[in-house]
Amino acid sequence: MRPKRETPGMSEEYYIAPEDLTVFHDESNNLNVRVKGRGEWAKVVVRLACPYSDPEHFVGLLHDGEQIGMIRDLSDLAEDSRALLKQALIKRYHIPEVARILSVRETSNAAVWTVETDKGRREFMVRDRHNFRRIKGRDLIIVDVDGNRFRVRRGAPLDRESQKLLDLHA
Amino acid sequence: MSKKKTIVWKLDSTPFWMRERLDELEENGEPVAFCFESDMNIAGEYEPEALVVTHERALVIAPDREEPLREVPIPQIALAKAKWLMGNGFLLVTTWNENVELLRFSSSLSGTVEEMKEELDRFLMSRLAWECPDEHEKKVKHRDDEESTAEGEKARRCPQCGQLLPPDRDICRACLSARAVMSRMLAYLKPYKAMVAVTMCLTLVMAGISCSVPRLSRTLLDDAILGQNLDLLKVVVATLGVLLLLRAGTAAVQRLVTTRLAQNVIYDLRQAVYSHLQRLSMEYHDRQSTGRLIARVMSDTAQLQQFAVGTVQQFIVDILMLVIVLGWMMMCSVRLTVMLWFPLPVFFLLVKWYHNNVHKVLRKAWRKRAAMSGHLADTIPGIEMVKAFSQEERAIGEFRSISSSYRTELVRAVGFSAQFMLAFMVLTQVGTVLVYWFGGRGTIEGGGFTVGQLFMFIGWIALMYAPVWRFATLTEQFENASTSAERVFDVLDTEVVVAANPKGHRLTGIEDSIRFEDLTFSYDGGPAVLKNVDLEVKAGETIGIVGPSGSGKTTLIKLLCRFYDPTRGRIMVDGHDLAEVELASYRKLLAIVAQNPTLLRDTILENIRYGRPEAGIEEVIHAARTANAHDFIMQFPEAYDTDAREQGSRLSGGERQRICIARAVLKDPTLLVLDEATSAVDTKNEKLIQNALDKLIQDRTTFIIAHRLSTLRNADRIIMMKESRVLDFGTHSQLMTRCDPYRELVEAQSELGAEPIREVA
Numbered sequence: 014m015r016p017k018r019e020t021p022g023m024s025e026e027y028y029i030a031p032e033d034l035t036v037f038h039d040e041s042n043n044l045n046v047r048v049k050g051r052g053e054w055a056k057v058v059v060r061l062a063c064p065y066s067d068p069e070h071f072v073g074l075l076h077d078g079e080q081i082g083m084i085r086d087l088s089d090l091a092e093d094s095r096a097l098l099k100q101a102l103i104k105r106y107h108i109p110e111v112a113r114i115l116s117v118r119e120t121s122n123a124a125v126w127t128v129e130t131d132k133g134r135r136e137f138m139v140r141d142r143h144n145f146r147r148i149k150g151r152d153l154i155i156v157d158v159d160g161n162r163f164r165v166r167r168g169a170p171l172d173r174e175s176q177k178l179l180d181l182h183a
Numbered sequence: 184m185s186k187k188k189t190i191v192w193k194l195d196s197t198p199f200w201m202r203e204r205l206d207e208l209e210e211n212g213e214p215v216a217f218c219f220e221s222d223m224n225i226a227g228e229y230e231p232e233a234l235v236v237t238h239e240r241a242l243v244i245a246p247d248r249e250e251p252l253r254e255v256p257i258p259q260i261a262l263a264k265a266k267w268l269m270g271n272g273f274l275l276v277t278t279w280n281e282n283v284e285l286l287r288f289s290s291s292l293s294g295t296v297e298e299m300k301e302e303l304d305r306f307l308m309s310r311l312a313w314e315c316p317d318e319h320e321k322k323v324k325h326r327d328d329e330e331s332t333a334e335g336e337k338a339r340r341c342p343q344c345g346q347l348l349p350p351d352r353d354i355c356r357a358c359l360s361a362r363a364v365m366s367r368m369l370a371y372l373k374p375y376k377a378m379v380a381v382t383m384c385l386t387l388v389m390a391g392i393s394c395s396v397p398r399l400s401r402t403l404l405d406d407a408i409l410g411q412n413l414d415l416l417k418v419v420v421a422t423l424g425v426l427l428l429l430r431a432g433t434a435a436v437q438r439l440v441t442t443r444l445a446q447n448v449i450y451d452l453r454q455a456v457y458s459h460l461q462r463l464s465m466e467y468h469d470r471q472s473t474g475r476l477i478a479r480v481m482s483d484t485a486q487l488q489q490f491a492v493g494t495v496q497q498f499i500v501d502i503l504m505l506v507i508v509l510g511w512m513m514m515c516s517v518r519l520t521v522m523l524w525f526p527l528p529v530f531f532l533l534v535k536w537y538h539n540n541v542h543k544v545l546r547k548a549w550r551k552r553a554a555m556s557g558h559l560a561d562t563i564p565g566i567e568m569v570k571a572f573s574q575e576e577r578a579i580g581e582f583r584s585i586s587s588s589y590r591t592e593l594v595r596a597v598g599f600s601a602q603f604m605l606a607f608m609v610l611t612q613v614g615t616v617l618v619y620w621f622g623g624r625g626t627i628e629g630g631g632f633t634v635g636q637l638f639m640f641i642g643w644i645a646l647m648y649a650p651v652w653r654f655a656t657l658t659e660q661f662e663n664a665s666t667s668a669e670r671v672f673d674v675l676d677t678e679v680v681v682a683a684n685p686k687g688h689r690l691t692g693i694e695d696s697i698r699f700e701d702l703t704f705s706y707d708g709g710p711a712v713l714k715n716v717d718l719e720v721k722a723g724e725t726i727g728i729v730g731p732s733g734s735g736k737t738t739l740i741k742l743l744c745r746f747y748d749p750t751r752g753r754i755m756v757d758g759h760d761l762a763e764v765e766l767a768s769y770r771k772l773l774a775i776v777a778q779n780p781t782l783l784r785d786t787i788l789e790n791i792r793y794g795r796p797e798a799g800i801e802e803v804i805h806a807a808r809t810a811n812a813h814d815f816i817m818q819f820p821e822a823y824d825t826d827a828r829e830q831g832s833r834l835s836g837g838e839r840q841r842i843c844i845a846r847a848v849l850k851d852p853t854l855l856v857l858d859e860a861t862s863a864v865d866t867k868n869e870k871l872i873q874n875a876l877d878k879l880i881q882d883r884t885t886f887i888i889a890h891r892l893s894t895l896r897n898a899d900r901i902i903m904m905k906e907s908r909v910l911d912f913g914t915h916s917q918l919m920t921r922c923d924p925y926r927e928l929v930e931a932q933s934e935l936g937a938e939p940i941r942e943v944a
């Protein structure tokens with residue numbers, strides 16, 4: 014519907030074509046990438062453009078603070094490369110999913126939550142509404158006082174008890 | 184009340200001294216066109232002088248002088264001007280060789296002088312048109328050259344009664360009658376008639392039960408207990424029990440329904456106020472403080488609802504209850520009832536006195552409270568400044584003194600109403616004690632009451648005094664409500680000045696040109712900040728705007744974006760007057776990066792796609808890369824999911840600007856406006872943004888305000904502004920040769936080592 018204006022060159026160069034990309038570990042177990050026709054980088058850092066709202070797409074590759082490029086969709090990559098990047102991402106973005114809320118204890122200036130996540134049981138503390146990030150149309154992200162993240166999925170409903178606690182305290 | 188007219192011609196209000204003179208002139212064959220009495224003479228003394236304009240001359244007369252003080256033949260007058268100075272002003276006319284000060288007047292006449300000047304202009308114009316048509320042409324053109332401007336902001340007046348308006352209001356207290364307020368408030372109940380009826384019924388049931396309890400207790404005492412009738416006792420106690428249960432149940436249901444009703448009403452009100460605020464023009468928002476508007480949406484609507492739902496209903500029920508109870512009491516004993524009413528006149532006098540004084544006391548406390556929150560609003564967001572000048576101790580000290588005086592005032596206010604409560608209690612207790620004594624004596628002596636009747640009577644006393652107490656405070660509640668109503672209706676009644684024209688011409692693009700036609704603008708009756716701007720921009724051009732700060736660059740842009748409508752003149756887009764096109768269709772074509780960009784309390788992602796919420800993440804990233812924002816955004820741990828406001832205080836001005844540029848880029852506008860959009864960005868990043876923008880501005884109309892001239896290297900033409908006027912408009916090389924201030928500006932900047940502006944072919 015909108016006339017799409019082209020800004021030539023700019024975006025294509027930045028997005029790495031899936032068939033050009035190879036990801037591998039070197040002997041010291043650093044993440045390396047090779048982009049056909051452009052070069053090779055060691056100690057590559059992965060970054061998500063939208064870690065909360067779209068964790069599956071738009072993965073940025075950085076080397077020494079400089080942008081190498083961005084991958085649109087992990088699932089387009091070759092099996093090995095994808096597995097390695099996934100692994101790196103899982104390390105960088107530790108956001109366990111909350112399966113059940115067991116209890117919430119309000120104290121005078123904080124609330125202690127006990128939750129069951131896909132990574133096991135965990136207790137954490139939150140202080141106020143700033144600890145809750147509601148991502149438009151998507152999940153609820155809880156950032157506790159220490160900076161730990163927890164994801165409460167919108168798609169998969171919690172049991173009634175957990176939902177009640179969530180409505181009450183979040 | 185009609186506005187005071189000072190432009191008079193043989194009206195009854197014409198001062199006597201003038202009438203004689205006017206008649207005289209008339210007799211000498213010099214018909215008078217109009218006249219105007221001033222409140223000051225030319226020396227500034229408060230002695231009347233008057234301007235009389237005949238078809239031959241304009242003359243100034245005074246009561247005690249036979250001869251005219253000054254006179255100018257009409258054909259010599261080129262122009263009439265009003266000059267505003269502090270506390271007074273002058274009416275001057277320009278002849279071919281001099282300015283003649285005709286009248287001097289105090290500032291209270293400013294409005295009427297303005298009117299008179301227009302009258303004079305019209306008169307001069309008509310004379311001219313009649314005498315020499317081509318001169319007339321010239322003068323019409325020149326008429327707005329010398330804009331007369333009042334000093335500072337003029338106080339606004341109520342269009343209906345001419346009284347002064349409070350600075351933040353558009354309707355005046357006097358014109359807002361209490362009855363009108365009431366009926367408007369009650370109008371909000373209309374959609375919920377059924378609910379209102381239900382709550383009324385329930386409240387009545389409750390009141391009825393309350394009234395009958397004393398009646399039952401009489402039977403209990405007299406017939407059951409004293410009459411030693413166990414069966415009757417059972418019946419009465421059972422009835423009492425059922426009634427009390429019923430009352431509790433009714434109360435619960437009534438509360439539920441009332442709450443729902445109340446929340447519906449307040450929801451409607453809030454929605455009405457908020458959506459109207461959204462549509463109101465920038466002029467309105469300029470005048471209002473944010474805090475005040477928030478209060479209107481939040482607390483004033485609540486106050487109104489409380490009145491419409493709670494107070495009014497209670498009032499009706501109270502009246503009914505009072506009538507019923509009084510009826511029963513009179514039937515029981517006229518003497519005792521009268522005795523109870525005996526203290527009431529005193530009481531109502533007391534209420535009046537209380538009412539007159541409580542306001543003063545309370546207002547003092549409120550003022551202190553306002554001072555306190557004002558202090559907070561200054562020092563908490565400005566904490567950096569406080570610390571930078573190490574003024575913490577001073578801030579603490581100031582707060583202490585404000586806070587403690589608030590405490591004092593509040594204690595005083597509460598003490599005051601405690602005294603009033605005490606007086607009320609004493610008065611009512613006196614009545615009750617009298618009833619105990621006379622009623623009790625009557626019971627003992629026989630022929631008066633039975634014991635049961637006495638207790639029934641005493642039971643009713645409480646029921647009678649409660650409504651009386653509420654009536655006493657009713658005026659106060661009404662006043663609170665009507666203050667709130669004033670504020671709420673003030674919002675709702677303010678007309679949307681920049682009309683949205685939903686039926687106007689629908690713009691789908693800008694194909695040809697944008698023309699500013701003799702544009703003059705002043706903010707809300709203040710001095711003109713744009714004067715006679717007249718220029719044409721071709722579609723697709725990139726226009727730079729330069730000039731000292733305060734010269735009106737931002738204002739020009741604001742008019743272009745139609746946040747305001749011009750005071751005079753117009754803006755034509757492809758031959759359509761901007762004031763008449765459909766506003767929404769125009770704004771769709773437009774993206775602006777404002778001088779002080781605003782970020783919303785949301786993620787950076789949502790902030791960037793604010794103008795096009797349906798845009799995908801890839802488009803957002805692309806826009807951010809264009810604005811050179813992508814790299815720094817990716818440095819944040821949460822990248823595009825970072826909360827722009829939480830991070831807000833940590834985002835630098837340059838970063839904020841780049842996010843806003845991305846927002847504009849993503850909107851892909853036909854008309855792009857950048858108001859010093861890169862002023863807070865460092866030179867290196869600016870150059871990068873510049874490169875990207877160069878591509879962006881290629882195929883669209885762009886206005887760029889810049890203080891660094893290097894930003895304008897790709898501008899096709901440049902507008903040089905100074906002191907509210909367009910000094911010159913042309914290409915860089917044209918301006919270099921013919922516009923000295925521009926050349927100076929360029930030279931000053933190249934001395935600083937800035938990249939000199941590139942020659943544009």
Ligand SMILES: Nc1ncnc2c1ncn2[C@@H]1O[C@H](COP(=O)(O)OP(=O)(O)O)[C@@H](O)[C@H]1O
Binds near residue numbers: 730732735737
């Ligand atoms: N909202 C406003 N209300 C009243 N006066 C204003 C308002 N905004 C700007 N002004 C005044 O208008 C004049 C021009 O301001 P502006 O257009 O912002 O200048 P520039 O952008 O060239 O620095 C200034 O004198 C300023 O004080």
Ligand SMILES: [Mg+2]
Binds near residue numbers: 736737738778858
């Ligand atoms: Mg400006």
